[in-house]
Amino acid sequence: MNTMTVNDFEAAKNPVQDYARSRTVSEVNVEEPFNVEEIFFSRTDTRGVIEAYNSVFVRVSGCSASELKGAPHKIIRHSHMPKGVFWVLWNGLQHGQSVGAYVKNKSKDGHYYWVFALVTPLEDGGYLSLRIKPTSPQLKLVEELYKDICKLEQEQNLSPEESAKVIAQRLADLGFPTYGAFQAHALHQEFEARRIAIGLPPFPDLTQSETLAVTSEKLRQELNNLTAEFQNAEILTANMKIFAAKLVVGRATINEIAKNYDLMLKDIQNHLKTLAVPPVDRGLWDAPKELSAYFMICASHLVTEMCEFFDSEKHHSEGVDWEAEKHLLDQLRRSYDLKSEKAIEFGLQSAMAIQRRTDFLQRMVLGLSTVRIACRVEAGMLRDHAKGLETIVSRLDQFHDEIEAHLEKIKLYVATILHSVEHPD
Ligand SMILES: Cc1cc2nc3c(=O)[nH]c(=O)nc-3n(C[C@H](O)[C@H](O)[C@H](O)COP(=O)(O)O)c2cc1C
Known part of the structure; x- marks a missing residue:
């Protein structure tokens, strides 16, 4: 079980070098391509500062290896992502949970790319994230959900925690009693859709x-x-x-x-x-x-x-x-x-x-x-x-x-x- 403290969590939200803020590239509605077989890898410290990455992450994010190393993971944050989703992510990690989440990211050119991320606390501290290309019909549903939530966050000035509660309620309305139930379903859907797209036999x-x-x-x-x-x-x-x-x-x-x-x-x-x-x-x-x-x-x-x-x-x-x-x-x-x-x-x-x-x-x-x-x-x-x-x-x-x-x-x-x-x- 991960032993991240509240201080670590605060530090993660205020990393030493605020890369995201220094990145002024505007977002453009162009998708950054990657193949369904590819998997992104990154490992961070307890604050979410990147310590390791793979070549897929380097290529698709458009950042060089040296730009990624030591940067907070929010370097690729896209403005279409609700704050509530990241609250859920950190809340899960603090509870020692593996978290599955749909994330829209921004490349260095301002392009976007969707991933389904599986983020996990590591026994010796820090976190690891594996990300695949979401190809199931569920992505459309999530896109709409995130759009609604971002709008609500703005209109009602919701805190990340309040936004997370709205997300949980919306998921419950869709038949998922908890986020845990949703992520299990979502990972399974994405894993299966990807398996079929690649042409692998069932497990x-x-x-x-x-x-x-x-x-x-x-x-x-x-x-x-x-x-x-x-x-x-x-x-x-x-x-x-x-x-x-x-x-x-x-x-x-x-x-x-x-x-x-x-x-x-x-x-x-x-x-x-x-x-x-x-x-x-x-x-x-x-x-x-x-x-x-x-x-x-x-x-x-x-x-x-x-x-x-x-x-x-x-x-x-x-x-x-x-x-x-x-x-x-x-x-x-x-x-x-x-x-x-x-x-x-x-x-x-x-x-x-x-x-x-x-x-x-x-x-x-x-x-x-x-x-x-x-x-x-x-x-x-x-x-x-x-x-x-x-x-x-x-x-x-x-x-x-x-x-x-x-x-x-x-x-x-x-x-x-x-x-x-x-x-x-
Ligand atoms: C292992 C790990 C992977 C993460 N992956 C992403 C990611 O792909 N995209 C992203 O925007 N945030 C990711 N985050 C969350 C960021 O650390 C950050 O909380 C998020 O970008 C929101 O930042 P903000 O609250 O400062 O706006 C990840 C965090 C961890 C620990």
């Missing part, structure tokens, strides 16, 4: 972790739906009790059935608390472990590719010790692999726990169903003495059909997860 571990993440999310939703269904069912027993109170014949029996049904329903509701996780207000970086796993796996592949790319780069930038940089990358890859393995193990363990609890739940539902059948039999016997009971019974039947359908889906999702973990290919 089996990525396919596995995608199945795990997507199915775990569906499973969570289904468990929440089931919980909601059981909560709504309380009205059924309430209606049954009201109905029983009006009866002349069979009052005690129907009342007893309603009471039993109610008790069993409450037991099931309690059991469900061990299964379903109610949605909570999660911090910026919170994301389900299974989702983080595929973020880590993409990151690990990217790091591996970066090492290979170093070897293939024809003109290594002067003043950079490649072996030392590769060693750092290797450490980073190992830590991504370890974290993703742990996350997948967690996904497997939770699916197995859900499987056991769902089996138990199914037995409880069977018990509940017996009471429902008793109610149906009673309705048949009471006939004209209990007009209207048929409607209650058919609502109970409908409720049980819905429960069965939810349980079937839950079992299917659990089986999919177990299969994907046990048979990764």
Whole structure:
């Protein structure tokens, strides 16, 4: 975990040499080209001052190696970038997080180039950034989002932190409950779009972790739906009790059935608390472990590719010790692999726990169903003495059909997860 202090953070915002301010080149709406296969590399100290870089960074930024070395990373800052995005970036790094973000940068000529950056704290201090060309349709969405946010920042004079809150809210509206969830999705989208553009075959571990993440999310939703269904069912027993109170014949029996049904329903509701996780207000970086796993796996592949790319780069930038940089990358890859393995193990363990609890739940539902059948039999016997009971019974039947359908889906999702973990290919 990185140990950057608040002072370091302040220093990063006020670097000794303010290169960005001294650069007066105006921005022009011309894209600086680079290939989809290429990866940018840079490593900074804890203030964001560049210590190492690769030839792609030198070429595309238009800065010479000596201009980059010792310069703050904001040397390439583009005015179309919301302040809030950089607040998110530094906030993540301060929390020891790897941060994935879309960044529009400015070359020395004032041209622009978009990257998807994966920025990571290093164990021994400082940060490392790998950047790829974003090619997924998501970039368009992000461009629009950034435009809106920059406008808001200006109009409402938002602080970077306030702007970051607006960004988080906008992402939540788009279906990403936290920035952590968004970055996992974004890195995966970009990684896959790039893989297809380059013509590489799919990575089996990525396919596995995608199945795990997507199915775990569906499973969570289904468990929440089931919980909601059981909560709504309380009205059924309430209606049954009201109905029983009006009866002349069979009052005690129907009342007893309603009471039993109610008790069993409450037991099931309690059991469900061990299964379903109610949605909570999660911090910026919170994301389900299974989702983080595929973020880590993409990151690990990217790091591996970066090492290979170093070897293939024809003109290594002067003043950079490649072996030392590769060693750092290797450490980073190992830590991504370890974290993703742990996350997948967690996904497997939770699916197995859900499987056991769902089996138990199914037995409880069977018990509940017996009471429902008793109610149906009673309705048949009471006939004209209990007009209207048929409607209650058919609502109970409908409720049980819905429960069965939810349980079937839950079992299917659990089986999919177990299969994907046990048979990764
Ligand atoms: C490893 C690392 C990589 C970074 N990469 C970029 C980048 O590509 N473009 C950029 O504008 N800022 C980048 N930053 C963030 C800058 O340090 C800075 O926070 C940002 O440009 C905003 O500067 P400002 O708040 O002074 O305007 C990076 C920071 C770190 C630590």
